[in-house]
Amino acid sequence: MHRWSIRPDPVLIQAVIAGALSFAHLHDLAAAAGQSGWKGWAYPVSVDLLLVAAWRRLRAHHTRLAWCWFLVALVASLGANVATAGFLDLAHPPALLRLGVAGWPALAFLGGTLLAHAPTPTGNPTPVPPAPVDPAPEPTDPAAEVEREPVTTPEPTPALPQSSAPTSSVPPALVDHARKVATDHRTRTGTDIDTATLRARLGVPEDLAGAIVAQLA
Incomplete structure (x- = not known):
């Protein structure tokens, strides 16, 4: 079982x-002013309640109305x-x-009514800007992507010296390069x-371009 211990609080006492003392005064x-009986006891209750109500209003919101009635009750007390x-x-x-x-x-009565029904002051909240909305991605068109695809610049091919050798003998390096160009064109x-397109892309004579096409076939 818990044992309750009462400790005197000097501030409360x-x-x-x-x-x-204030209540008695x-x-x-009030009794000296002619308010006898229960009326004389109601006056100190009224003053103290108005003082407490104004103080509670001041703790919540420091308004002129609360300060006014707090001072009125304090002066009366x-x-x-x-x-x-x-x-x-x-x-x-x-x-x-x-x-x-x-x-x-x-x-x-007027002070208590005004304190009880006074509107609660509210601050002006700072408007929060809405979060930016990301634009919806545009639908992609495969055909348009193909049309917008930049044309790859062919790698410069060293010019072959013209000789009297037969055109059927094509260097393997040139054939490999031509195969890459043809694959890219097909894609x-x-x-x-x-x-004609291969000759323009490689920059070779017409007979050599025909020989390369024949090897690629």
């Missing part, structure tokens, strides 16, 4: 004592404490004190390369 002042310290003749209270005590219920166009 001081608050209770100060509240009790407010009751004495301090005024009662000072008035009962011998500065006023409570046996013959002045007319101004009677007027203030008589008008306090309406003033406290791009879907048809075999002809003699």
